[in-house]
Amino acid sequence: MIVSVQKSVLSGEVNAPASKSYTHRAVFVSALGTRKAQLSNCLISDDTRSTMNACRLFGARFDETPDTICVSGFGNHPKTPDEVVDIGNSGTTLRFMTALSALCDGEIELTGDASIQKRPNVPLLSTLQKMGAAAYSKNDNGCAPLIVRGKMKPGKYSIDGGVSSQFVSALLLTCPLLDGPTELLIDGELKSKPYVDITVDVAQKAGVQIIEQGGANGNISYRIAGNQHYDLGDYTVPGDFSSVSYVLAAAALIPGSDVSVKNIFPSAQGDSAIIDILKEMGADIVWDKEKGVVRVVHSGKKLTGIVVDAGKTPDLVPTLAVLGAFSDGMMLIQNAEHVRFKETDRLAAMAAELSKMGADIIETKDGLIISGQNSRIKGAAVHGWDDHRIVMSLFVAGMIAGNTVIDTAESIRISYPSFFEDMKKIGARVEI
Structure with a gap:
């Protein structure tokens, strides 16, 4: 697809x-x-x-x-x-x-x-x-x-x-x-x-x-x-923080966005760390834990890159890479060598595809170094690597850069089959 x-x-x-x-x-x-x-x-x-x-x-x-x-x-x-x-x-x-x-x-x-x-x-x-x-x-x-x-x-x-x-x-x-x-x-x-x-x-x-x-x-x-x-x-079964990380990251990066995600209650999921990561980067994000609702409103300012230890949150790495590419300063993703043994080598995949879009990104043994202030992101034809998380993270980048084409997009069926439909509902301009 x-x-x-x-x-x-x-x-x-x-x-x-x-x-x-x-x-x-x-x-x-x-x-x-x-x-x-x-x-x-x-x-x-x-x-x-x-x-x-x-x-x-x-x-x-x-x-x-x-x-x-x-x-x-x-x-x-x-x-x-x-x-x-x-x-x-x-x-x-x-x-x-x-x-x-x-x-x-x-x-x-x-x-x-x-x-x-x-x-x-x-x-x-x-x-x-x-x-x-x-x-x-x-x-x-x-x-x-x-x-x-x-x-x-x-x-x-x-x-x-x-x-x-x-x-x-x-x-x-x-x-x-x-x-x-x-x-x-x-x-x-x-x-x-x-x-x-x-x-x-x-x-x-x-x-x-x-x-x-x-x-x-x-x-x-x-x-x-x-x-x-x-x-x-x-x-x-509770809601999935790994999957909603793409929605939250997109809303935090795209000027004029105002998005609420429902059915997000506290659980043992490590990827709930995405909320604190976005806060640390400067996003305007609020989590009502009792109601299970997370709201992100773009505040008009760019996010700032930070240092993230991904040892406990490997599935966030593709999302973090996109956040770094569109932020000011340096984004350093560390302790993520185990991400190389997922559906694909996600460190190599994100470095390769974001580079095609103009990101200043360096792949290390156990992570990524992304200089957001030096990145000149533009639309491109990118490869999804038959990996649901690569596809969805590149889709976030595409909503900001425009004119982006992603292959092997059917892989979203692995974890978030309704991803494109959900994104369309809140304003994504997508053709399948």
């Missing part, structure tokens, strides 16, 4: 889409449940469909209405799929199903699209091996297709926390079903920790206890009792 966007001024209200991260976990936890769960306000996207479809192969049943998803779980007894588990483009699904496969009898193969077959899984595979399962890459490169033969056993184990929090989340959600206690020690810094916090939040709402502990050397560990049972019951 090709999208063209012209200079736009934004005004009005938009509802935040449901959180992709919370939907993934609510669906998976419900599938692990012993009783029916009813999920409301779920994000139905390509990625979350991947989790639902994969859970079906392990024995879960889903009944959908326009407003809810009713899940009948397989409890502590997932069946062994009789076909290859194809998870499409969803890294979360791959990691969750890989850990789940280590609870099953028999051999399971998991794979995905070309992008998934480039994403690393070594920390999860090596930890599953230490736990007693056979888990390896079919092509011996740490990437899908993956082969798993259970079963993993409880005990005390360690895992590298520096590549992806999804490895940790996958184990935290499956270990409660083992027949004894498990302690999981995180080696080094746990990158994207707020996503693990979301995992723990959903598990606890389903009645499962996962206890976080701090170590003497600064490392953290998680203690998980065995023989637990999930029961999520009735659950409503």
Whole structure:
């Protein structure tokens, strides 16, 4: 899909889409449940469909209405799929199903699209091996297709926390079903920790206890009792801060804009940091937490670049890059090397595409340096890299620069299927 966007001024209200991260976990936890769960306000996207479809192969049943998803779980007894588990483009699904496969009898193969077959899984595979399962890459490169033969056993184990929090989340959600206690020690810094916090939040709402502990050397560990049972019951998925970051950033950058985003309540999402980041950059932004409404009014002045540590908020990096390109001063995005292992290398992608538009941007080993005052942004034909977050962030840049064309725009179906429609409602000039 090709999208063209012209200079736009934004005004009005938009509802935040449901959180992709919370939907993934609510669906998976419900599938692990012993009783029916009813999920409301779920994000139905390509990625979350991947989790639902994969859970079906392990024995879960889903009944959908326009407003809810009713899940009948397989409890502590997932069946062994009789076909290859194809998870499409969803890294979360791959990691969750890989850990789940280590609870099953028999051999399971998991794979995905070309992008998934480039994403690393070594920390999860090596930890599953230490736990007693056979888990390896079919092509011996740490990437899908993956082969798993259970079963993993409880005990005390360690895992590298520096590549992806999804490895940790996958184990935290499956270990409660083992027949004894498990302690999981995180080696080094746990990158994207707020996503693990979301995992723990959903598990606890389903009645499962996962206890976080701090170590003497600064490392953290998680203690998980065995023989637990999930029961999520009735659950409503909160709005998604990652997705609304594009709307908020656009309103903060485009003169004359006045935008309110509804269904944004406090949660464990680390990307809620976008509100404080915009405030620090000088945006006129107010969050009514009780009503769940964020309003941004362009104050007539340009934002100012700041230093941002993206260790806990990797999904904000494309948005931050655009904010830096259109701000005064220097924008320094640090501690973001793990962003290179997403759907694409997002540091390289944003540096390449914003450079085409005239941004003064330098790619470093773990971040980006953007000199907004030296950038001369103009419209351009840019590549979306088949990555939803690259496409949506470049769309924000296009609304300011005008005359911008973005390819692979269909990738927004991964996390925000109604993005272009929502942007049109508040004034975006877009042709698909």
